[in-house]
Amino acid sequence: MSAEETKSTPVEEKKEEQPKSLAADSIFSMFGGGPKKEKKEEKEETDEPSGSSKKKTEEEDAADEEEPDVHFEPVIHLTEKVEIKTNEEDEESLFKMRAKLFKYDSDAKEWKERGTGDVKFLKHKETQKIRLVMRRDKTLKVCANHYITPDLKISSNVGSDRSWIWNTMADVSEGYPETQTLAIRFANSESE
Structure with missing residues (x-):
């Protein structure tokens, strides 16, 4: 035993x-642990197809290379081109130059940038009034819009020969008239 x-x-x-x-x-x-998986199974899956399946993949590749001849009709037909009105149609441009506009913030006691774009002096054909209009480059949003009146005094900025400062009583770029102190800076001093 x-x-x-x-x-x-x-x-x-x-x-x-x-x-x-x-x-x-x-x-x-x-x-995620456990017994190790054999790598032979992965190799078998990645091998190239043989026989009839190889012919099918070659046909699929050829079909992918061909461009389909398909024609689509638009669902919505566009009407005539819409006219864009800027309210500058009755005015002639006296001056146009690229510049950067700043607004003085009296609460923070600093200059804030309003935008960069083309500043224009526009003279109305009927009333003969001249106004300053400036639109931002990409958005075309108005950043300055006020009349140039006889009491408007433009002074050069201290320390720069290419920037100017002025006060306006009624700038309507925000939609309502407000008193603002504005500064403009041109690319060079010859812009004047």
Whole structure:
């Protein structure tokens, strides 16, 4: 009987070791671990197709290279071109130059940039009044719009020969008239 006991003992030890490794594998498999996957399976999937499947892929590639001859009709037909009205149609341009406009903020006591674009002096054909209009480059939003009156005094900015400062009583670039102190800076001093 002693020989049988020795034979059964190693078998029992092997049985005990196997469940421990299975339990360990299942624990790590929850976190993406587990037995290693064989790389041979991946190689088989990436191999080039053979036989009739290879012919199909070549036909699909040829079909992708051909351009389809498809014609689409528009769902909505556009009407005539819409006229854009800027309210500058009745005025002639006396002066036009690219510049940068600044507005003085009295609360913060600093100059704030209003925009960069073309500043124009426009003279109305009927009333002969001249106004200053400036629009921003890309958005075309009005950043200065006021009449040039006889009491408007333009002074050169201290320290620069290409910038000018003036006060206006009724600038309507924001939609309502307001008193503002404005400054403009041109690209060079010859712009004057």
